[in-house]
Amino acid sequence: MGVSGTVKRTLVGRKLRSSQLGETLLPKRLALPIFASDALSSVAYAPDEIFLTLSMAGLSAYAFSWPIGVAVAVVMLTVVASYRQNVHAYPSGGGDYEVATVNLGPTAGLSVGSALLVDYVLTVAVSISSGVQNATAAIPFLEGHEALAASALVLVLMAINLRGTKESGRAFAVPTYLFMVAIIGMGLVGYFRYLTGTLPEVESAKFEMVPEAPYEGAVTTLAMVFLLARAFSSGCAALTGVEAISNGVPAFREPKSRNAATTLLMLGTIAITMLLSVIVLAQLMGLRYVEDPAHQLLLNGEPVGDGYVQDTVLGQLAGALYADLPPLFYFTIACTGLILVLAANTAFNGFPVLGSILARDGFLPRQLDTRGDRLAFSNGIVLLAVAAIVLILAFDAEVTRLIQLYIVGVFVSFTVSQLGMIRHWTRLLSTETDPAERRRMMRSRLVNGFGLAMTGVVLVIVLITKFLAGAWIAIAAMVAIFAVMRGIRRHYDLVNEELAIGDEDVSLPSRVHGIVLVSRLHKPTMRALAYAKVSRPSTLEAVTVQMDPERTRELLAEWDARDIKVPLTVLDSPYRELVRPVVRYVKERRKASPRDVITVYIPEYVVGRWWEQLLHNQTALRLKGRLLFMPGVMVTSVAYQLRSAKDRRPPTAGSAPGDVRRGYVGE
Template sequence: MASPTSLLKRLLLGRPFRSDRLQHTLLPKRIALPIFASDALSSVAYAPGEILLTLSVAGAAAYAYSPWVALAVVVVMLTVVASYRQNVHAYPSGGGDYEVATVNLGPKAGLGVASALLVDYVLTVAVSISSGVDSLGDAIPLIGQHKVITAVVLIAVLAALNLRGLKESGLLFAIPTYLFMFSIVGLVGWGLFRILVLGQDLKASSAGLTILPEHGMSVATSFAFAFLLVRAFSSGCAALTGVEAISNGVPAFKAPKSKNAATTLLLLGTISIAMMLGIVALSLMTGLQYVESPKDQIVGATANYKQPTVIAQLAEVVFNHFPPGFYLVIAVTALILVLAANTAFNGFPVLGSILAQDRYLPRQLHTRGDRLAFSNGIMFLAAFAAVLVVAFQAQTTRLIQLYIVGVFVSFTLSQIGMLRHWNRLLRTERDPVARRRMNRSKAINGFGAVMTGFVLILVLLTKFTHGAWISLAAMAVIYAVMLAIRKHYDTVARELVPSEERPVLPARNHAVVLVSKVHLPTMRALAYAKATRPDTLTALTVNVDTADTRAIQAEWDRRGISVPLTVVDSPYREISRPIIDYVKSLRRESPRDVVTVFIPEYVVGRWWEHLLHNQSALRIKGRLLYESGVMVVSVPWQLDSTSATNLDRLDRSLARTPARGPRPGEDGYVKTHD
């Protein structure tokens, strides 16, 4: 019978997959689109709102500029999509921006991109979940009152779903994502049909509100308003987040991988642009108003005024005679915002695995779990995102200020790297057709580098004091941590390289058996120590209690054990220190000798029994491992709780676990997964 922990794990994750089933987890385009594009598609739900919210600072008249701001965002999105289509053909291995920057600009640039992407993935989860909770709060007041708890629970649910495997989670997310696309297209299409064809005068619930500019700002103040337009543009560029996920996830596609990834990118860009422009146009036609500070900008608004989201306002006016349509749009919008975090749950673990393989992150992140997902990376991401949600109280407006800095750092460095990639190939390519194709790709990536670099500068100028500095600081910290990890692994590797000299054998081996009582574990340890044929053999006990020590000596003599029993005093009732001092004294007398310490240990079969046994043995072992020239041998004694049933359960568990041998250069032990 399986343990409760094993049953719970199987219930949450399902049965483990064999390593040779990895090919069966690859994705067709129809499943890859909702998996990798849910983040970019969900941006449609809040990017138009961010444009309107920023423009509201100058008053209601500034909303007339929203289509032009949206068109500028569309130009950047088209550029980025076209640029990344070049990336996935040139670098299909899944390294994405990190690989492009590392290969073409050097390891430091690659590490800068990696730190930016890691920050962006964590923020993607935090922003998407928080935004989804906001939308759910519009329909369910209880959720609005407990946003933080709801957000953390949703992060945990997403992590559990992703631990079940990429393809399985994709099947779960495909229906809501396609339903969201259908709902938004239906909302925009029906709204425009009612206005343009039927001639109906649709007005959003906020159309009649009086909006005041902030701090006396207005459209008339040219310089300040120009800066505001730039801010609105940089906020709208949140719609571009998630585009890079496809280039990082090319290995997850079915063959032909690059072609399928490029097609998915094109579909993503086309759908996102159409939905975003439709929402902005419909917002303008219905007079929708969405402000940054409702209680300060809306005349007559109280402190408790709850401002509906842009999607909620449009759904309310477009489906004013069809309530099910309104609730469908609200439900799927909230759902897609939550599921948008899934893009990060697919991108972060893959990038973490690549960085771990390059020794910039802990090796555990390179290990696949039972369901062939990078389980440790998934759990790391969930933990970091939950901390961020709690720290910012799940407030989307505060989190989104941190959001797009990282992604545009990676965009820009990646496009610069692609320019160097094409220049390198053009130096050796002589075929005119191939050169024309490369020059066309180079022109696309060059334009992309200019556009994304320009947006990055604007984002830094307009959002630095609003929270973007936090993202930059986090990127710097992660960059430094990854360098430190790489330095550690390099140092360890250098220390472990065998020298050309033949190892010098120790002159003698002194065996020391630790004795706490005269019982079966001690007798087994003595027998095993004798079997190793040491030069000297000593049984060692620590005198903490005089009566107990005398009882041990009496039993030792009564049994006629031939090995001498050495007693060391411990006036301060310590156990570890006297043993360490004794072992050190043997080493001082003969530095070329080796000391082997045999530690009898109980083996128990129940989890709670571990709390009752072997604590002293663990402490002693931990101290001895730091002593040069000292070998530590654990001699196990199995108690009755390690019954045949328990052993059979362990054997079945190990049999279900896919074998994972160490890669070259890794430690030669079995890694823990999940």
């Protein structure tokens, strides 16, 4: 095994056989942290976005924070109930894409697929960026280097997920459960101190808050409604990740659908409890959280200035509650930072599976449907990591800018999926005769109908309030991915149509004419000649290009001296070109006998070191590149292993990837 193979085994682990796929299935205790970490982590930034938006209208608007939280909770309960229907009806792992494709057609399915792909990339970018920003509260030297730190964390997550789903679940289970303990524990401490009259105020409670310019003075009803709608749409970021379980049903242990539905219920219950506890506690502790703290926060009537650093909502709550217990403060901040980083793991499980299904259907490159050494969809994992890093660097890891692109895709998929499930139940009801089963189906259709109404309203609100703020970028990306996937499918369809066997494909060519390319007479040339003879073409000739008349005369003399029974044709090259004369000659032979097949045998060295490849085979590569595009021409490389290739041969039968290409032949 080479150096690259050793490094790969160290990072990824030993290969798993395809028959070991069952060993990677997840129990509920591991599935919850893997698939629910995204939705749970929203507790760390969804309250921030609600308070940030409401702060535009001043402190009085904070009174709407808990009603907005309740509205978000109602939407989440509705979506969870709807997806519990999905995982039972479509347990194959296609999720919203499969529901839309089966019930609404390929165009709707592809729209959902493109929306989910964009949302998964944004999930990684937002979660990692938010985690780094939260960590900055406890690790000040990260300030100014957030994008670099976030990119490094994406690469770490990618490496962990390449080791397999179960391994990543074990790595992430403890931090996810610790985050639940930290946030629920903080809520219990806060409410206990509130009941006992000892609840402290957060540091920012001492500041006055100035509304932003459009909301100074009297605020019209229409402006306030728009502001509340925008705050609600930002809070709905808490729903991202709920759909991941429907895409990950195949990863659950049996009974898959029941375990997935149970995990969905646990996810909804825990996420809603944590979200509402943080929002209400922040209101009770006098939180002030604004977009421009240097100018919007006043102390004794004066702006606090650029020197003031505004911590996140959780950072301020934990700092006030645990002022006398620094270890608990750092524990809460550390758990928050970890869960935000690990929340991206939900996307690392959802994106590759969805990508593999789309690839299987011909909408994405087929390499995305290939499992890696650890039975994970490695190509999809790498693609997701690269896309997320590009996004993080482009937006400098700023959550406020990234979150404007967020949740559009997921609510597109929510809405279309609910419509698809309504069609699903309607179709089944048309043939079902059992009264009890019909009542169950009608209840399920009612749940999905209510879900369609709720998610549709949220989607409209999100589009109205966030379109100009940046959501148009996400929509443009969805449209672009949709067009690309349609183009890929069109290409695959054309190729399949072109490759379909017809009557003319079973007939044999009239003759096969063999051409052996000769540069000089040596062992590789003799091997190519011998192989060509054994292949028994109808006719056989050798061809050389004359660059130097003296060397050509020497070659002809040696050819005759060795009594080689293959005619040698010399092609003149007045401009000292090698490739063009050969290509022209082959074209002429094809034109003279269009029904014949021409096989060109090219002697080629096999070397053992990468830099040796730069010194050999360059002309052969250029020739193959030209000849492969000519119809009726077959190109055969006749390999000759140089000593460097033989010296690198392993002592036992080679089993590492690429051994055959490098010339390792097991003995």
